[in-house]
Amino acid sequence: MPYKEMPRFDTGLTELGDGIYAYLQWDGGWGVSNAGFVDGGDEGLLVIDALMAPSMTREFIEGMRSVSEAPFRQLINTHSHADHTNGNQFIEGAQIVAHKNSRLEMIAARKLTVEAARVNPPRGEKPGWIRDAWWKELEEVDSPLPDITYDKSLTLHHGGLSIELRHQGPAHTTGDSLVLFDEQKILFSGDLCFFYSTPLCRGDMENWMDICDLLVMLDIEKVVPGHGPIGGKNEIADMREYFEVIRNQTRQMFDSGVTVQKAMQSVDVGEFNKWPESERNAMNVSHLYGKWSAESA
Numbered sequence: 073m074p075y076k077e078m079p080r081f082d083t084g085l086t087e088l089g090d091g092i093y094a095y096l097q098w099d100g101g102w103g104v105s106n107a108g109f110v111d112g113g114d115e116g117l118l119v120i121d122a123l124m125a126p127s128m129t130r131e132f133i134e135g136m137r138s139v140s141e142a143p144f145r146q147l148i149n150t151h152s153h154a155d156h157t158n159g160n161q162f163i164e165g166a167q168i169v170a171h172k173n174s175r176l177e178m179i180a181a182r183k184l185t186v187e188a189a190r191v192n193p194p195r196g197e198k199p200g201w202i203r204d205a206w207w208k209e210l211e212e213v214d215s216p217l218p219d220i221t222y223d224k225s226l227t228l229h230h231g232g233l234s235i236e237l238r239h240q241g242p243a244h245t246t247g248d249s250l251v252l253f254d255e256q257k258i259l260f261s262g263d264l265c266f267f268y269s270t271p272l273c274r275g276d277m278e279n280w281m282d283i284c285d286l287l288v289m290l291d292i293e294k295v296v297p298g299h300g301p302i303g304g305k306n307e308i309a310d311m312r313e314y315f316e317v318i319r320n321q322t323r324q325m326f327d328s329g330v331t332v333q334k335a336m337q338s339v340d341v342g343e344f345n346k347w348p349e350s351e352r353n354a355m356n357v358s359h360l361y362g363k364w365s366a367e368s369a
């Protein structure tokens with residue numbers, strides 16, 4: 073794949089048609105994720121993801137309020153990560169819907185936070201990827217858990233639209249949801265799509281590759297990724313190629329007995345090294361080693 077720089081886009085709303093809106097955040101880096109919503113007229117708003125720092129969610133809500141003053145009805149969490157769920161409490165009155173594993177992951181993350189807080193108040197030690205400006209803001213966050221969970225798929229009906237949530241097994245996390253507007257040929261992929269930046273794998277990269285194959289078979293035209301600009305099947309194919317390169321290279325090292333530390337240092341994904349967040353290459357190698365070690369144990 074010849075390297076393509078991330079096309080410039082602005083933070084804000086993009087109208088996709090039939091009352092469906094994407095809310096993008098430049099530059100799609102660590103903690104800077106996308107969201108969306110459906111304006112269901114009298115039925116109110118259905119929101120997709122809630123962003124991370126309260127100031128981000130407030131800006132997103134301001135955007136929604138420029139379209140509609142109707143109440144929030146439902147909030148879909150595409151997965152458990154803080155940059156998609158921290159804002160849950162600010163989407164007031166909405167029922168929260170997520171995959172059952174995302175709810176479990178959120179409970180586990182809370183326990184970790186409580187554990188960390190005991191040692192080092194008020195919220196444990198700041199992880200490196202969280203910017204200083206967000207850190208104080210995060211004291212406000214008390215992200216409520218999903219009220220409704222599902223296993224394989226769930227269809228929501230809102231404002232005359234059908235919205236299908238689909239879980240295709242572990243990939244970015246163990247509880248990823250695809251949010252599919254079949255009739256409009258629009259997909260909100262959550263972090264099953266990172267466009268023009270290095271994807272981070274916490275679930276199962278090999279299954280994620282299969283999901284990429286499935287996505288390019290779907291009858292969709294627009295994909296709102298978890299991070300980066302709106303794209304389509306070409307961007308999904310680039311991501312699939314990245315996985316292929318890092319997976320095969322890591323497998324060779326694993327099979328020839330290279331240690332995980334050495335593999336993390338020496339991984340070289342060629343043109344894909346230029347993608348932002350390239351530190352995730354080593355994290356992805358570590359993920360693959362963990363998976364294969366567990367399988368061969």
Ligand SMILES: [Zn+2]
Nearest residue numbers: 151153244263
């Ligand atoms: Zn994520």
